[in-house]
Amino acid sequence: MFDGLRKFWQSNRPARDENEPARDRGKHQRPHNIFEAAAVYVxxxxxxxxAEMDEASGWVSPEALSFGVNELACRAVIALARERDESPRDVARSLLGLPAA
Structure with missing residues (x-):
């Protein structure tokens, strides 16, 4: 699932010109939102x-990144629970290597 998310993100991310000075990058792009930052960070x-983690963590405040990562985790657990026809609690425990409750 995360591999699919990564591939989706990379296919929709604008290419960076490595010769462009770092201070000029992003002037022609829209600002990143917390969900983009969370997706790239995770x-x-x-x-x-x-390097990519550091870049994504610089796009938004630490609080916003934390919120985005939490939202991504919730959505991922819900999606996996639906795929597996299991409860979100069981899926979350399984992902963390915990015994079933």
Whole structure:
């Protein structure tokens, strides 16, 4: 599921010109929102990509990023629960390696 999210994000992300100075990047792009930041941050965590995590965490405040990550986690657990025909509680515990309640 997260791999699909990462592929979707990468296919819809504008390419960066590596020759463009860092201070000029983003002037022609719209600002990032908390859900974009959360999606990139979580996908980067899953891929152990520290540079991408650092970039995404700079797009929004730490509080906003935390909210976005929480919202993404809730939606992911709900989607997996529907796919597996299980309760969200059982799916969340399973993802964390906890025994069934």
């Amino acid at each position: 996908a980067a965590c899953a891929e152990d990509d520290q």
